Amino acid sequence: MKIAKVNETQIVETPHKMDVRKLYDKDSAQVMHITLQPGQALKPHITPVDVFFYILEGTPEVLVGDEKIQVSADSLVESPKDIVHCLYNNSDSIARILVVKAPRPSTSAKVL
Numbered sequence: 001m002k003i004a005k006v007n008e009t010q011i012v013e014t015p016h017k018m019d020v021r022k023l024y025d026k027d028s029a030q031v032m033h034i035t036l037q038p039g040q041a042l043k044p045h046i047t048p049v050d051v052f053f054y055i056l057e058g059t060p061e062v063l064v065g066d067e068k069i070q071v072s073a074d075s076l077v078e079s080p081k082d083i084v085h086c087l088y089n090n091s092d093s094i095a096r097i098l099v100v101k102a103p104r105p106s107t108s109a110k111v112l
Contacts, residue, residue, distance in 0.1 A: 006033050015111045016042045023098075030104040034097045036060060036089035044086040044112045049105045051079040053087065058095030061088040084112060 009021040012032075018040060024031035034042070036058070044063065053062055055075045062071050063086040064079045071077055079085040089095040 009033070015045075015109075018042065025104060027104055029100055029102040032099040032101075034087065034099060036087060036095040036097070038089055038092050038094070041088040041090075042086050044084050045109045046082055046084050046112070047079075047101060047105055047109045048107050049081050049101050049103055051081075051085065051099060051101050053077045053079070054098040054100070056096040056098055058089060058093055059091050060095040060097060061090055062086075063088070 004023040006021055006023065009023060012020050012022050014020050019035040021033045022030070023033055036042075053071075053076070055071050055073050055077075057073055059070055059072050061068055062077045063084070064077065065083050065085075068088075087095075087097055
């Protein structure tokens, strides 16, 4: 059995320059854990595969296409491939989000 603990997983280098940790990386899917401090946001980007965001903690705003909505913990948000999406933490507390890409992308996301 393989167990990945967020706090023991190294931060990966991304164009977003945030706390992003790769928890799972197989051909079938990729799972990232993102921690956004108050006031932090990812850069809007487009991925070549379907993505979903599961909000673990906090109330981040999620942009998918032209819709931007504040989402609470224990919510899942879908983002189809080739659609702009982004995460924003405009609150006063930490936001933690699990990001799942399926299948694992074979090309990089396009940062806007």
